[in-house]
Amino acid sequence: MAPTRGYAEILEGLREPMPQTGLPADQVIRDLDEAVRGGLMAFNHGRFFGWVIGGAMPAGVAADWLVTAWDQNTGMAEIAPSLSAVEALTAEWLLELLDLPRSSSVAFVTGAQVANLVCLAAARHRVLAEAGWDVEADGLTGAPQVTVLAGEFVHHSVGRAVRILGLGESRIVTVAADDNARMRPDALREALSRVSGPAIVCVQAGEIATGGIDPLAALADIVDERRTHAPTWLHVDGAIGLFGRASHTLAPKFSGAERADSWCTDAHKWLNTPYDCGVAIVADRDAHYQAMTLHAAYLPQPGDARDPLDWNPEMSRRARATAVYATLRALGRSGVAELVERDCAMAQLLAEGIRALPGAEVANEVELNQVLVRLKDPAGLDDDAHTRATLARLQTSGVAFPSGTTFRGRAAIRFSVVDWATDTDDIAETLEALAEAHTRWG
Numbered sequence: 001m002a003p004t005r006g007y008a009e010i011l012e013g014l015r016e017p018m019p020q021t022g023l024p025a026d027q028v029i030r031d032l033d034e035a036v037r038g039g040l041m042a043f044n045h046g047r048f049f050g051w052v053i054g055g056a057m058p059a060g061v062a063a064d065w066l067v068t069a070w071d072q073n074t075g076m077a078e079i080a081p082s083l084s085a086v087e088a089l090t091a092e093w094l095l096e097l098l099d100l101p102r103s104s105s106v107a108f109v110t111g112a113q114v115a116n117l118v119c120l121a122a123a124r125h126r127v128l129a130e131a132g133w134d135v136e137a138d139g140l141t142g143a144p145q146v147t148v149l150a151g152e153f154v155h156h157s158v159g160r161a162v163r164i165l166g167l168g169e170s171r172i173v174t175v176a177a178d179d180n181a182r183m184r185p186d187a188l189r190e191a192l193s194r195v196s197g198p199a200i201v202c203v204q205a206g207e208i209a210t211g212g213i214d215p216l217a218a219l220a221d222i223v224d225e226r227r228t229h230a231p232t233w234l235h236v237d238g239a240i241g242l243f244g245r246a247s248h249t250l251a252p253k254f255s256g257a258e259r260a261d262s263w264c265t266d267a268h269k270w271l272n273t274p275y276d277c278g279v280a281i282v283a284d285r286d287a288h289y290q291a292m293t294l295h296a297a298y299l300p301q302p303g304d305a306r307d308p309l310d311w312n313p314e315m316s317r318r319a320r321a322t323a324v325y326a327t328l329r330a331l332g333r334s335g336v337a338e339l340v341e342r343d344c345a346m347a348q349l350l351a352e353g354i355r356a357l358p359g360a361e362v363a364n365e366v367e368l369n370q371v372l373v374r375l376k377d378p379a380g381l382d383d384d385a386h387t388r389a390t391l392a393r394l395q396t397s398g399v400a401f402p403s404g405t406t407f408r409g410r411a412a413i414r415f416s417v418v419d420w421a422t423d424t425d426d427i428a429e430t431l432e433a434l435a436e437a438h439t440r441w442g
């Protein structure tokens with residue numbers, strides 16, 4: 001499951017001068033397939049729990065192959081009418097599935113990093129427009145100060161988006177979180193009371209380590225209060241968790257999310273589509289459009305159809321929504337709900353098994369599909385070192401692949417249950433391998 005050969009060795013194996021003459025395509029492909037062996041990870045596996053990666057379901061994979069074979073440039077509807085139509089319908093389906101305002105605009109981008117960027121560009125447009133400033137035309141020099149507020153455990157991609165947008169990553173006002181990495185409403189209220197002028201509040205649905213879901217309804221109340229007297233935008237980073245809203249059982253955990261101004265999520269994580277596919281959703285279509293639109297004399301002029309280039313920071317682009325369309329059609333709402341519910345149930349089962357293991361501790365409240373594990377050093381010396389060593393043994397066991405982190409200053413093993421194939425047998429085998437790695441020390 002883990003690579004058996006490293007980057008340097010693989011690069012060495014590949015290395016040759018830029019070829020002066022070509023080779024037959026079938027030979028190129030055969031050689032390539034051989035050269036990368038041992039350096040690929042089994043992402044598409046029921047016992048792969050690393051980072052938040054997830055597999056890819058057959059319908060989406062096949063649709064993605066078609067996208068490659070068709071070789072369509074889906075920047076504009078007039079240039080690629082079929083796949084622009086597929087994208088427009090997929091956007092409608094997602095709003096229905098995630099139960100977000102149906103009039104929202106949607107962009108299919110490379111991942112949640114870019115989705116955060118698009119959402120925050122729309123946010124920057126709106127809060128500055130309300131303050132009487134046209135940021136697209138006039139830039140930030142001389143503009144009213146925009147304050148970005150984010151939780152203590154905000155994902156680093158939000159920081160990078162803020163940096164690219166010229167709002168200054170180190171100017172982000174950090175709002176304290178609770179034990180499960182959820183933003184504290186009292187802390188947001190307090191932080192906002194000290195901010196005047198335009199503000200953008202970034203919350204999250206699914207924290208990277210704990211899976212913690214911010215108390216969205218309480219946070220939305222605070223933002224709504226502030227909206228009455230100052231330009232304020234609420235953004236939800238739902239890269240990990242937002243698809244939980246497809247399940248009637250899980251949806252209450254995300255209640256209040258629908259009151260935000262923008263949301264980002266990843267189809268390539270929990271929806272199990274192939275890479276690359278993030279989704280940016282913006283309630284204020286005009287803000288989204290103003291922040292992203294582009295037109296030129298040499299391109300078809302805007303018509304009635306939805307042109308993807310009005311919503312993305314891209315011109316030429318692959319038809320990445322097609323795999324989302326195929327996956328949604330193959331699963332249906334019930335299939336998506338079943339997928340997310342099963343993964344959450346498997347995370348609970350894993351946590352139960354870990355709690356029953358002597359010397360093992362579940363270090364988070366398992367709200368969603370992430371499980372953090374700490375292990376006691378049987379020699380009584382160094383729990384951090386023992387936890388890291390157990391992780392390394394587990395990763396090379398070939399049975400299961402979690403990844404690691406440091407949470408609140410302590411080492412932890414991190415299981416992210418996002419694969420469509422994970423079942424009870426996978427959890428049983430994973431627990432066995434964990435117990436073995438934990439007891440086989442020294």
Ligand SMILES: *Cc1c(COP(=O)(O)O)cnc(C)c1O
Nearest residue numbers: 111112113155157237239240266
């Ligand atoms: C993965 C992730 C991102 C970034 O998503 P990419 O698809 O890797 O660009 C952003 N926010 C959160 C919470 C994530 O888990």
